Amino acid sequence: MFGFLFKKLQFWQLLNQRNSGKQNGNWQKSSQTSLSRDLKENLKVLKSILGTSNDIVIREFSFGYDEKINASIIFVDGLTDRMTINESIIKPLMYDTHLFDSRELLTTNNIDIIQKSMLSVGDVKIVTSLDDVIDGCLSGDTVLLINGSDQALVISSRGWESRGIQEPKTEAVVRGPREGFTETLRSNTSLLRRKIRNPDFILENMQLGQRTKTDICIAYLKGVVNPKLVEEVKYRLKKINTDAILESGYIEQFIEDAPFSPFATIANSEKPDVIAGKLLEGRVAILVDGTPMVLTVPMVFIESFQTSEDYYSRPFYTSILRTLRFISFFITILAPGVYVALTTFHQEFIPTPLLITMAAAREGTPFPAVVEAIVMGIVYEILREAGIRLPRPVGSAISIVGALVIGEAAVSAGLIGAPVVIVVALTAISSFVVPAQSDTAALGRVIITISAGALGAFGIIIILLAGLIHLCTLRSFGTPYFSPLAPLSFRDLKDVFIRLPIWAMFTRPRTIGWHDPQRQEFRQIPAPPQDSEKVEQPQGEPENNSNMKSQTGVQGLKRPRKIGNKDT
Amino acid sequence: MMKVGRFFIKLLILLMVLLSIAGCWNRRELDNLAIVSGLAIDKAEESEKIQLTAQILKPGNLSIAAAGGAGDGGRAERPYWNLTETGNTVFETIRALTHKSNRRLFLPHNEIVIFSEDIAKEGIQKYMDFIIRDHELRRLIYVLVSKGKASEILESKTELEQIPAISISQLIEVRDATSESSAVNLQEFMNRLMSKTTAPIASLIEVVGKEKTALLMGTAVFKKDKLAGFLGREETRGLQWVIGEVKSGIIVVDCPNGKGKASLEIIRANSKITPEIKDDTLHIKVEINEEGNLGEEMCSVDLSKPEVWMSIERRKAVVIRKEVMAALKKAQEWNTDIFGFGDAVHRKYPKLWKYIESQWDDFFPSLEVTVIVKAKLRRSGMITKPAKPE
Numbered sequence: 001m002f003g004f005l006f007k008k009l010q011f012w013q014l015l016n017q018r019n020s021g022k023q024n025g026n027w028q029k030s031s032q033t034s035l036s037r038d039l040k041e042n043l044k045v046l047k048s049i050l051g052t053s054n055d056i057v058i059r060e061f062s063f064g065y066d067e068k069i070n071a072s073i074i075f076v077d078g079l080t081d082r083m084t085i086n087e088s089i090i091k092p093l094m095y096d097t098h099l100f101d102s103r104e105l106l107t108t109n110n111i112d113i114i115q116k117s118m119l120s121v122g123d124v125k126i127v128t129s130l131d132d133v134i135d136g137c138l139s140g141d142t143v144l145l146i147n148g149s150d151q152a153l154v155i156s157s158r159g160w161e162s163r164g165i166q167e168p169k170t171e172a173v174v175r176g177p178r179e180g181f182t183e184t185l186r187s188n189t190s191l192l193r194r195k196i197r198n199p200d201f202i203l204e205n206m207q208l209g210q211r212t213k214t215d216i217c218i219a220y221l222k223g224v225v226n227p228k229l230v231e232e233v234k235y236r237l238k239k240i241n242t243d244a245i246l247e248s249g250y251i252e253q254f255i256e257d258a259p260f261s262p263f264a265t266i267a268n269s270e271k272p273d274v275i276a277g278k279l280l281e282g283r284v285a286i287l288v289d290g291t292p293m294v295l296t297v298p299m300v301f302i303e304s305f306q307t308s309e310d311y312y313s314r315p316f317y318t319s320i321l322r323t324l325r326f327i328s329f330f331i332t333i334l335a336p337g338v339y340v341a342l343t344t345f346h347q348e349f350i351p352t353p354l355l356i357t358m359a360a361a362r363e364g365t366p367f368p369a370v371v372e373a374i375v376m377g378i379v380y381e382i383l384r385e386a387g388i389r390l391p392r393p394v395g396s397a398i399s400i401v402g403a404l405v406i407g408e409a410a411v412s413a414g415l416i417g418a419p420v421v422i423v424v425a426l427t428a429i430s431s432f433v434v435p436a437q438s439d440t441a442a443l444g445r446v447i448i449t450i451s452a453g454a455l456g457a458f459g460i461i462i463i464l465l466a467g468l469i470h471l472c473t474l475r476s477f478g479t480p481y482f483s484p485l486a487p488l489s490f491r492d493l494k495d496v497f498i499r500l501p502i503w504a505m506f507t508r509p510r511t512i513g514w515h516d517p518q519r520q521e522f523r524q525i526p527a528p529p530q531d532s533e534k535v536e537q538p539q540g541e542p543e544n545n546s547n548m549k550s551q552t553g554v555q556g557l558k559r560p561r562k563i564g565n566k567d568t
Numbered sequence: 569m570m571k572v573g574r575f576f577i578k579l580l581i582l583l584m585v586l587l588s589i590a591g592c593w594n595r596r597e598l599d600n601l602a603i604v605s606g607l608a609i610d611k612a613e614e615s616e617k618i619q620l621t622a623q624i625l626k627p628g629n630l631s632i633a634a635a636g637g638a639g640d641g642g643r644a645e646r647p648y649w650n651l652t653e654t655g656n657t658v659f660e661t662i663r664a665l666t667h668k669s670n671r672r673l674f675l676p677h678n679e680i681v682i683f684s685e686d687i688a689k690e691g692i693q694k695y696m697d698f699i700i701r702d703h704e705l706r707r708l709i710y711v712l713v714s715k716g717k718a719s720e721i722l723e724s725k726t727e728l729e730q731i732p733a734i735s736i737s738q739l740i741e742v743r744d745a746t747s748e749s750s751a752v753n754l755q756e757f758m759n760r761l762m763s764k765t766t767a768p769i770a771s772l773i774e775v776v777g778k779e780k781t782a783l784l785m786g787t788a789v790f791k792k793d794k795l796a797g798f799l800g801r802e803e804t805r806g807l808q809w810v811i812g813e814v815k816s817g818i819i820v821v822d823c824p825n826g827k828g829k830a831s832l833e834i835i836r837a838n839s840k841i842t843p844e845i846k847d848d849t850l851h852i853k854v855e856i857n858e859e860g861n862l863g864e865e866m867c868s869v870d871l872s873k874p875e876v877w878m879s880i881e882r883r884k885a886v887v888i889r890k891e892v893m894a895a896l897k898k899a900q901e902w903n904t905d906i907f908g909f910g911d912a913v914h915r916k917y918p919k920l921w922k923y924i925e926s927q928w929d930d931f932f933p934s935l936e937v938t939v940i941v942k943a944k945l946r947r948s949g950m951i952t953k954p955a956k957p958e
Contacts, residue, residue, distance in 0.1 A: 348704070356630055
């Protein structure tokens with residue numbers, strides 16, 4: 001049966017390949033051609049390509065001495081900054097050309113003069129092919145075509161309505177920066193650049209999606225990152241051949257290592273400080289225009305249990321929180337399964353008073369425990385989904401229906417036992433503690449509940465072991481997914497179940513940042529100044545700036561005694 | 569493509585094998601269980617048959633403070649159901665109970681097993697077999713012997729707990745406060761039963777009064793597996809002193825000035841049994857170290873005087889010694905080695921033991937036992953001198 005399905009899929013793929021060739025035909029043809037010297041000819045071609053859309057503005061005008069030079073600018077209304085076009089492109093051309101020697105302007109290479117001396121815009125490029133003209137035009141630049149020249153100027157004039165930088169709703173923090181990425185690629189890269197002021201911080205551009213031409217940006221920290229990892233990311237990105245990239249999730253699904261695994265092998269975040277921290281550990285970030293979700297590779301499983309705030313707060317409570325997150329994760333995947341296993345197979349495990357209470361609650365309920373657990377699990381998922389999709393004003397309806405009707409009424413009507421409601425509620429709350437794995441947890445929970453209903457604790461163990469084996473086999477861009485636990489790296493346990501103080505985290509994670517393992521200098525534990533140190537302090541200044549590597553510590557590395565020297 | 573298909577087929581086969589080899593494969597819903605909390609075994613009227621009573625919980629009738637929904641109607645009814653059946657074997661009878669019970673009996677939460685006096689006299693090894701062999705019954709259940717019918721114990725009236733069986737098992741657990749009754753779980757009973765010399769013991773329970781209150785009376789002593797006799801409360805503590813099971817308790821002594829009594833609380837105690845061979849005869853030396861506090865004095869002696877203090881210590885040692893000797897006397901009378909002297913000799917003189925072992929029954933009644941009690945008084949509570957007008 002599977003063989004048949006796969007054959008069918010293959011056939012589809014072949015068919016699509018043939019069709020796509022046909023469909024893309026007229027587009028590809030035009031892109032090969034270069035501009036002609038005749039402005040009218042050029043405009044005609046451009047109109048035929050861009051023509052009918054009403055947001056394309058083609059402004060024809062003439063300038064120069066006696067207005068002898070015919071020219072035209074093309075831009076997309078809404079994507080461009082009108083002020084720039086009016087003040088910095090049209091105005092200098094129409095008013096200030098009189099200042100130039102007319103004969104010089106009329107020569108064939110006048111386009112150079114215009115680029116170099118007449119336009120007061122930061123970024124101006126000369127292009128020759130029609131493809132580049134259209135590309136520039138659609139990405140918000142203004143194209144200047146001049147009669148008699150087979151070159152065109154692509155003048156940067158991007159400016160569109162965009163959401164301001166806001167606090168991300170998905171990753172709220174109590175302590176730490178509140179800014180989040182937006183939908184604009186440029187502003188996102190600027191947020192990162194502001195965090196990492198370092199020439200080694202590299203941003204590489206790319207365009208993906210044959211039809212959408214979405215800008216993609218690969219960010220990494222040269223010297224820290226493994227160059228092979230960058231190569232691999234680029235290779236996988238280049239292999240993507242699709243028509244549209246609307247969100248970073250598209251890319252994630254194209255380049256991930258284990259597409260059939262329930263575990264995500266590519267991490268994402270909305271927060272610049274999180275991404276900066278990961279870049280500094282030696283990861284590569286993939287920014288996609290049009291989404292605030294930035295991807296980072298490679299991902300390890302433990303990453304899901306770390307939050308940016310862990311590093312900003314002091315280590316003691318943070319370490320408790322870490323443990324709590326692991327416990328919550330286990331609760332959220334195991335609680336219904338354990339409940340089912342205990343009540344239907346291993347009643348002898350339950351302490352007698354608890355058993356009596358549970359038995360009293362189960363008295364007279366019509367369904368088996370496993371059915372109860374699964375039904376309540378489904379009900380919870382429905383409530384959650386409805387809560388997300390509901391229009392805000394009717395949001396309170398959900399809580400009333402959820403709490404009163406399903407929780408209270410179902411129990412008092414004797415349809416389900418009270419313990420299962422408690423179990424499902426506990427599960428639901430716990431799943432929000434580790435948001436990065438909540439999808440996986442929901443899936444695992446269902447599987448474990450069913451197998452617990454069939455085999456009891458034996459079933460739970462089977463699924464857990466299978467899950468563990470699977471986790472250990474996974475790799476994300478060459479990095480073992482379960483590291484630093486498997487393969488075990490004692491050094492990296494500093495940031496797993498507990499978090500050591502920042503000054504004690506000397507090294508980057510071994511499996512990711514091995515290219516430049518040392519993050520900071522040793523012996524930075526803060527202490528009251530000793531007499532000998534007080535004298536030496538001023539002498540330590542000059543070497544501070546030269547040692548860039550140790551300054552680029554992850555997650556706000558603090559060097560207590562030298563912090564004042566940063567600006568010198 | 570084919571590889572993937574084959575992989576899935578393999579997976580399917582593996583899963584099916586996995587499902588079929590799973591051992592304990594019986595799922596039972598909580599509301600299909602008859603949770604048994606206590607078992608009582610009596611002699612049936614027909615000879616060679618037993619009458620078995622199981623105490624089954626009725627969760628619906630248990631008033632759980634917060635449940636509310638269970639309703640007050642249930643409270644009038646008893647939250648348990650004593651189910652009785654007669655049969656030839658224990659297992660058969662337990663299964664036969666399902667003729668009356670619509671749910672199958674669930675034994676892991678059983679807390680006590682009670683044998684009646686008359687069945688204990690005939691020997692309980694044959695009934696013990698199922699209780700030890702069956703996987704559902706725990707090794708932690710308490711073994712008791714009842715004076716009178718065992719099933720009546722399960723009918724006894726309880727106030728703080730709703731279930732008699734659970735009440736009795738808690739009764740046994742609080743015996744630490746006095747150490748005047750034995751707490752013997754199945755494992756210990758089994759160990760003693762399997763020992764060649766050490767005699768099994770069990771808690772002794774009785775229902776008294778019109779109110780039908782169950783109370784612990786002391787210890788039932790077995791010779792092999794047959795009931796030999798009962799130890800009273802003081803004798804029981806005498807036994808506990810020797811086997812090192814005294815946890816706490818009150819020792820009442822006369823005041824040094826002869827007027828009134830004083831109660832001394834036992835804080836900790838331990839014992840050591842040392843067999844010795846003196847002049848070709850076997851002696852047993854029992855050393856008991858006890859520490860306690862003065863809890864109460866109904867006389868007016870000044871405890872700040874060391875001689876008074878030591879006098880109380882001496883009096884305490886005498887009481888302890890008396891208790892031990894009383895237990896020893898009974899044990900030697902019935903020829904039951906409840907203290908485990910035989911095992912102590914075995915450990916110390918393994919070569920000699922080979923000759924003694926078969927004749928231990930002849931040795932034990934006339935065995936010379938030296939009891940050395942070291943009783944210490946540690947503190948006298950919040951006051952040293954009694955509060956009284958000088």
